Amino acid sequence: MVGIPDPEAGTRERILRLIIEKGPITSAELAGLLVLTAAAVRRHLSQLELDGQIAEYDGATSQPARRGRPSRRYVATGEGQAIFGDSYADVATQALAFVVKSMGPAGIQQFASERITGLEERYRPAVEAAGDDLEARAEALARALTQDGYAASVRRGPRGLTLQLCQGHCPIQDVATAYPTLCEAETQAFHELLGVHVQRLATLAGGEHVCTLTIPLVSRIRGTSTRKEGQP
Template sequence: MAVKPDADVSTRDNILRLIIERGPITSAELASMLFLTSAAVRRHLTQLETDGQIAEYTGAASRPARRGRPSRRYVATSLGQATFGDSYADVANQVLSFLKDSLGDEGVNAFASQRIDELEARYTGIVDEAGPDPEARAAALANALTRDGYAASVRRGPGDMTLQLCQGHCPIHDVASSFPVMCEAETQAFHRLLNVHVQRLATLAGGEHVCTLTIPLVSRIREAEVRKETHDTNPA
């Protein structure tokens, strides 16, 4: 039986959303998440690539590759990101441009601070309910961000010493491209919410395929340091 066009589009939208949220991602991973055949996923990927909404990722892999021909991994393009855009960005751009012309950088900084204070106030209770565990707090923050349209997820960093908070979509990335203070204010808010020093590695506003924030797992780092000190003091 032929697939209905509207169902086809809905499936393609789901694939694009997953690429935005989880990319770089392979067709096999998408098929597993959506309970589809690999052939069906590849058909949608071909169409999305033809439409200019996704592209093959050419950066370094986050984990060692298996033997054999490497699988193609996909990320969303700026056109794909815009599919799930937010009209707020247009308004915010106009407001910030007006504030900069009228009040200079102080006006822009005040706007960014007010916006991020509201976000932090909404998220504080949600993150605190997760308890003291850093992974649980990061997951709670990611869930809250996703509900606000940021397509966020948490991944383990290299060596399991860090977490990576990834935001596959940003409703204001066009604004942040012109006014980087928006990203800076957000990073400081995440530092306060997670109660640990965090570092921004990449941003959509800066042209990357995802916003990436590194969160150190302090207890794991300390354990590794203790093991190293013990080994150095008492070598085998």
């Protein structure tokens, strides 16, 4: 017997996508983004939580503390991430396993180097078009990554001294879990694209809810401050 389609499945998918991209996020924030009632969002969140696709975030947050009971903040689980997974991950992992078997660790290093070059060539036009402002360049990179399925966003870090490039989804997560060198190559590519020393704080491949890259707003690589004019 064919099941009856769930008319609210599309809304839950949009909520899950937003949680992947912007989590940790509260039900009130989701309601504002989706122009839905708080009650409707909470109903969908309850179903997503019941399905094991989201979970309450119990880590620290960079947002200022508020009085009263803190709002529940949600992130996507591994199962939720898998909804938007890459069907070619197994093939890619097998291919890299063959590279290692045939060429040894040097084969993976060579592949990683090629990946750095490929990422730079792919994203440089968008980043360069954003001009010299570091935040604008990071935003341009995030938009380009999102178009490639990374659900990327840029956020202010603690005390406003850094930016955080967050990737809520990773199309190559399974491959990167098996070969962390790929994450290192991606970090190196972003360093070259943004022209500042960036640091990887967390990865989906490492079990975190999001890949996070910190970008200093004061850089010594170019020898000048990247703060906007008028900032202290």
